[in-house]
Amino acid sequence: MFSGLMDTILLVLQDKRLLIAILVAVCAAGTLVMFAMPYLEGSNLSKRMNAVAIERAKIRTRERERAARGDGIALKRTPAAAIQNLVEGLDLKRWLGTDTARTKLILAGFRNPSAMTTFLFFRMVMPIALLVVSFFYVFIVLKLDYPLLVKVAICLVAAGIGLKLPEIYLNNATSKRQLSIRRAWPDAMDLLLICVESGMSIEHAFRRVAGEIGTASIPLAEELTLTTAGLSYLPDRRIAYENLNNRTGLESIKSVSTALIQAERYGTPLGTALRVLAQENRDMRMMEAEKKAAALPPM
Numbered sequence: 001m002f003s004g005l006m007d008t009i010l011l012v013l014q015d016k017r018l019l020i021a022i023l024v025a026v027c028a029a030g031t032l033v034m035f036a037m038p039y040l041e042g043s044n045l046s047k048r049m050n051a052v053a054i055e056r057a058k059i060r061t062r063e064r065e066r067a068a069r070g071d072g073i074a075l076k077r078t079p080a081a082a083i084q085n086l087v088e089g090l091d092l093k094r095w096l097g098t099d100t101a102r103t104k105l106i107l108a109g110f111r112n113p114s115a116m117t118t119f120l121f122f123r124m125v126m127p128i129a130l131l132v133v134s135f136f137y138v139f140i141v142l143k144l145d146y147p148l149l150v151k152v153a154i155c156l157v158a159a160g161i162g163l164k165l166p167e168i169y170l171n172n173a174t175s176k177r178q179l180s181i182r183r184a185w186p187d188a189m190d191l192l193l194i195c196v197e198s199g200m201s202i203e204h205a206f207r208r209v210a211g212e213i214g215t216a217s218i219p220l221a222e223e224l225t226l227t228t229a230g231l232s233y234l235p236d237r238r239i240a241y242e243n244l245n246n247r248t249g250l251e252s253i254k255s256v257s258t259a260l261i262q263a264e265r266y267g268t269p270l271g272t273a274l275r276v277l278a279q280e281n282r283d284m285r286m287m288e289a290e291k292k293a294a295a296l297p298p299m
Contacts, residue, residue: 083121084114107249108173109219122166130162131155177219178250184217185252186281188224193274202260202270203231223247237264252281 105115134155138144144151188209195205206228214221223244230240241257241264259273 084117104170106247108170109177119166126162126165127159131159134158180217181220181248184213184220186285188213189278189281193278197271203228
């Protein structure tokens with residue numbers, strides 16, 4: 001009975017028409033999800049902002065505990081115990097870790113300390129999974145009429161792709177997140193300038209802008225909210241501005257962070273600096289729009 005079931009499964013997998021139909025269905029479903037995501041993303045705003053509020057509470061608790069104990073131990077959330085033990089037991093950070101992994105995780109929006117453990121876990125699992133799947137298809141399902149070395153090479157290439165998949169995912173997540181922040185940043189600068197010139201402190205201005213800009217860019221709203229928390233609870237306000245720059249990796253935000261640090265250190269007028277930077281951001285956005293318009297074909 002079991003052998004008959006396996007024969008049926010193999011016959012189904014060898015049916016090229018069925019495989020093509022499944023592939024078309026998956027592509028169609030992926031296309032629908034891609035077009036539906038912008039409409040579904042707005043409903044996640046409250047959830048994401050609640051997560052930021054929790055992060056802000058953790059920063060407050062962590063700094064209070066540091067002050068009470070006098071050390072640098074911070075609160076940490078740990079992933080599943082099994083994954084944690086596996087990563088630590090096999091010392092995956094030594095074998096699969098990269099020098100820029102932590103930076104890439106932060107730029108992609110994964111600030112949780114357990115994100116590194118999850119990243120290392122998937123860097124171990126994905127090559128094994130693709131190696132097994134490719135071996136199954138090459139040697140059992142398709143039974144390719146190639147030399148043994150060629151078939152082994154195909155399996156090894158699949159394993160290599162699996163090793164790179166987590167990094168590819170991080171790069172795509174970082175690009176998407178930075179694009180969202182970059183598009184909304186000029187509007188955020190205008191709002192920040194209005195708030196500062198109306199007499200608000202920089203903390204209240206960041207908080208107000210975060211609430212307004214959330215409909216245009218949830219990642220930017222998260223970053224501004226975390227910066228507000230850092231300004232309130234970190235011992236050195238300069239660290240909060242530097243963290244904002246490190247979490248985004250954008251030159252436009254780096255220039256604003258530098259201006260805010262100089263204003264804190266030397267007491268220079270903040271409104272003047274923000275007005276100049278806001279104008280520069282508007283000019284950059286106009287240049288990008290003109291560049292895209294020039295690349296369009298003539299009518």
